[in-house]
Amino acid sequence: MHSVNMEAVETVKKTRSGKWMLGCLLVAVLLRVASESTASLSYLFLAAYALFGRAQVIQAFVLSWLLTMLNPGLAPDSSGLSAGRYLVIFAGAVSVGFRSRIAVEFSIRKLSFFTLLLGIFLLAHSVLFSAAVDFSILKAMAWVVVVLTLLSAWQGLSMQGRKILFDQLQTLLVVLMLVSLPLLVIPTIGYLRNGTGFQGVLNHPQAFGPTIALVGTLVGGRLLGEKKPRWRDIALLGLCFVLVVLSGARTAGLAMVAGLVGAAALSPIFAGVSRSRMVPGLRSQRFQILLVLSFVGVIAAGPVLVDRITNYLFKQSDASTLFDAAEASRGFLVQKMIVNIEDNPLVGIGFGIASELADMEIERDSILGLPLSAVVEKGVMPIAVLEELGIFGAAAVLAWLFVVLRRGARAGVQKFAVLITLLMVNFGESMFFSVGGMGMLLLVLLSASVVEESL
Incomplete structure (x- = not known):
């Protein structure tokens, strides 16, 4: 019975974690592709997201890579992308260091x-x-x-x-x-x-x-x-x-x-x-x-x-x-x-x-x-x-x-x-x-x- 309960708990955790990552991905990508002005905001969003936990730090780093490497035919360029990447790294380091x-x-x-x-x-x-x-x-x-x-x-x-x-x-x-x-x-x-x-x-x-x-x-x-x-x-x-x-x-x-x-x-x-x-x-x-x-x-x-x-x-x-x-x-x-x-x-x-x-x-x-x-x-x-x-x-x-x-x-x-x-x-x-x-x-x-x- 205990093992069944543990499996149920892990299933719930997996579902919630998957929804968090999916939601974060959608919001970050929408901000990145919407316009040049919102492209930088996508990294600010990821930096804030990284502060919520260790898993979120890793997810934020992966999404930062994706937003940086997106096809320019799909997403506009922006002058704030380089600084935005370092902001995500800094937020991730602070989040992990705190925990x-x-x-x-x-x-x-x-x-x-x-x-x-x-x-x-x-x-x-x-x-x-x-x-x-x-x-x-x-x-x-x-x-x-x-x-x-x-x-x-x-x-x-x-x-x-x-x-x-x-x-x-x-x-x-x-x-x-x-x-x-x-x-x-x-x-x-x-x-x-x-x-x-x-x-x-x-x-x-x-x-x-x-x-x-x-x-x-x-x-x-x-x-x-x-x-x-x-x-x-x-x-x-x-x-x-x-x-x-x-x-x-x-x-x-x-x-x-x-x-x-x-x-x-x-x-x-x-x-x-x-x-x-x-x-x-x-x-x-x-x-x-x-x-x-x-x-x-x-x-x-x-x-x-x-x-x-x-x-x-x-x-x-x-x-x-x-x-x-x-x-x-x-x-x-x-x-x-x-x-x-x-x-x-x-x-x-x-x-x-x-x-x-x-x-x-x-x-x-x-x-x-x-x-x-x-x-x-x-x-x-x-x-x-x-x-x-x-x-x-x-x-x-x-x-x-x-x-x-x-x-x-x-x-x-x-x-x-x-x-x-x-x-x-x-x-x-x-x-x-x-x-x-x-x-x-x-x-x-x-x-x-x-x-x-x-x-």
């Missing part, structure tokens, strides 16, 4: 402690070596505050509360994918950025592709982790592959495959458990049927499929290998970074700084002149980290990421796959430290993947 307890699980305190140490290093490095000190300090503070806030928010929820919120997040991302489908036949919006890559409801194919890759990894990871995968998930995974290809985001497609294959192969090693326990889905009849059908489909599609995949991987360039394609796409960015690494191998050029400082336009607050954002285009995050932080800084980031992957493996194959994918997408576009853009979604998923050990 934090001293007695929390040691392993999470350990990860938070490592994050804090990394943040202190980034701040000290910015002061000592950055070519634009104030901007590097802002970027470092924003990143470490977001990570610590998210870790504390997820850990402060009950186990059931985390599951409910994580399910809501997955549902939201799937809904965004499905809502994007009608834009396939409206090229003035769906292909607005460059006319060739599908961007859906987001502002760039290079944002839509990684987002759908993460959706595919969430769904595929669920298939691997369940003894009897659902046909619905199999269909969704297939749709994700199609949309990632249509986006033209090659790194996203490769990251999704690497995340699923890598998790299936490596998660038992990282978690220290048997493969049959870690990845039961591989032995399911439905999964084996899927593999057979996929193999038959590949043979049947033949030349058409090969032509489409070739066009996707090489984007009609003269490249004949993936390395050549990457060189044609991002080679000029990498070359600039390598020059800076050769000139500053130990300390780098500064956290978040562009390879050529003269090309870096920093948006500043009109009142106090504080730096708010800057467009910095870099590919291949490991090289970008080495360029910005030097050898010792890159080693510190690598050590932190190893701890993160270790914890993610213990949380299950799905979350380990998500971690691999979100790191791999940064090999085409360095977005991991950009909390004002795609980095926010990556950090929400990362924090969700390391706060709970299910094994």
Whole structure:
């Protein structure tokens, strides 16, 4: 009887939490798309919403990412968006800090402690070596505050509360994918950025592709982790592959495959458990049927499929290998970074700084002149980290990421796959430290993947 009552209570909580998030989403989106004057108010609304609890903080961060990344064909631009994003982060940090307890699980305190140490290093490095000190300090503070806030928010929820919120997040991302489908036949919006890559409801194919890759990894990871995968998930995974290809985001497609294959192969090693326990889905009849059908489909599609995949991987360039394609796409960015690494191998050029400082336009607050954002285009995050932080800084980031992957493996194959994918997408576009853009979604998923050990 007691268990039945508890299930009823959790069902009520799930329903209420879902209604809160749905209501918040609708109000925030309406404010964001209504006009330029109300666009900034949407972030003020989210900042106020974040003050109501830990779950609301995470929801507000996710919605802040969505409002920032909305397709400009659907939502107007506004001069107050950059400041609005920081307001949401500040409100979330205050909300979580007010509710934090001293007695929390040691392993999470350990990860938070490592994050804090990394943040202190980034701040000290910015002061000592950055070519634009104030901007590097802002970027470092924003990143470490977001990570610590998210870790504390997820850990402060009950186990059931985390599951409910994580399910809501997955549902939201799937809904965004499905809502994007009608834009396939409206090229003035769906292909607005460059006319060739599908961007859906987001502002760039290079944002839509990684987002759908993460959706595919969430769904595929669920298939691997369940003894009897659902046909619905199999269909969704297939749709994700199609949309990632249509986006033209090659790194996203490769990251999704690497995340699923890598998790299936490596998660038992990282978690220290048997493969049959870690990845039961591989032995399911439905999964084996899927593999057979996929193999038959590949043979049947033949030349058409090969032509489409070739066009996707090489984007009609003269490249004949993936390395050549990457060189044609991002080679000029990498070359600039390598020059800076050769000139500053130990300390780098500064956290978040562009390879050529003269090309870096920093948006500043009109009142106090504080730096708010800057467009910095870099590919291949490991090289970008080495360029910005030097050898010792890159080693510190690598050590932190190893701890993160270790914890993610213990949380299950799905979350380990998500971690691999979100790191791999940064090999085409360095977005991991950009909390004002795609980095926010990556950090929400990362924090969700390391706060709970299910094994």
